[in-house]
Amino acid sequence: MRADAERNRERVLAAARDLFAEQGLDASTNEIARRAGVGVATLFRRFPTRDDLVGAVFADRMSAYVTATDEALADPDPWHGFCGYIERVCRMQADDRGFADVLTLTFPTANALEDDRNRAAEALGVLLDRAKESGQLRQDFTHQDVPLILMANAGVVTATRNAAPDAWKRLVGFLIQAFAAEAAQPLPEPPTPRQMYRALMRLSD
Amino acid sequence: MRADAERNRERVLAAARDLFAEQGLDASTNEIARRAGVGVATLFRRFPTRDDLVGAVFADRMSAYVTATDEALADPDPWHGFCGYIERVCRMQADDRGFADVLTLTFPTANALEDDRNRAAEALGVLLDRAKESGQLRQDFTHQDVPLILMANAGVVTATRNAAPDAWKRLVGFLIQAFAAEAAQPLPEPPTPRQMYRALMRLSD
DNA sequence: GAGCAAGTGGAACATCTATTCCACATCGCT
């Protein structure tokens, strides 16, 4: 790849990163190209589809997301690790509107991100089991509750990011107290893994 | 108003109600007109701005929202009344995607709805005070937490309505357990009323 | 049943997208 081409590629990525963070995943390609100081054609040759661009932009953030589970597992206190994980992931959504979209919407993201997502899911299982065994996380908490939290947090973050940027912390505060084993009362059934997968894909049934 | 005009007005309202419920507030006007079996001009003469249409469509649902606080107040058990209120309102969001938008977004709704919203806010204050006095609702629960719940629920409902239509019940289950006085641990500060107002208006600061 | 105000449909306009195309410019190897 020619040096100038590589330079432009980076400029597009930087502009897309900024715009996705500000406006969410539906920032327009023309605007991204304009902000990057390149023509739209340049953008489209490097990233033939929107997914390619989204994938490239969020690749590092996605690996930070995966790393978050690892760091949570490194915490000697299972409950503290679990709470820290939830807070950290929700903060990532609050800090980047585009990333909030990526995390709650599988479909428009590049396949490259799928591997990361799956690895994170695996580590998460261990994190939850450990926190339950320690007796601090309620037994009926399931894997599917995590994307549920992310969807709820995304709703708050989307609505409040300008006017009340810390509002999400309050929601997360409430939720974490609800996840404590001592507070546990019977709950409605969680969605099935298949339902949650399809919800993330925005499919029916 | 001519009889046929009145008939068409009703048809537009019915079509808009259906489409808003299915697709949210951003259903297209052309599609609404098509579904109503009238020309777009007919729609625009009756409802010159989008707000007028939205206001007319959700007027009755909005009064049901106001009525919900009254019914909650009629419940002899303050805590049961409070929980019933939260569930009922979240269910209204789950049943009508457009209404979920209306409740968490002040701006695009007609001014006619503002009065209802304010009346509901007043009754809600009484409901919360009563539940706190009974010792069942945590003391640090504030007025602003209600729209926060609605925003979170809107996030879940939007993502899961097709694939896991009952997922919101699980979120609400968690939240209600967090609202119980006995579970109360210190929490981050709630947004201020002004912040929440501005968040609903999607303004900055 | 005649006349006209009121109402109508759909084409047209203005804007916004994502994406494609191509005449021209530039890079970097020789």
Added chain:
DNA sequence: AGCGATGTGGAATAGATGTTCCACTTGCTC
């Protein structure tokens, strides 16, 4: 320095959208 592959910008296409316009139709009054 020269030349071809590589890369470029921005105009153009194609498809949305909300909204306006206007020639035609209809309901209602007299």
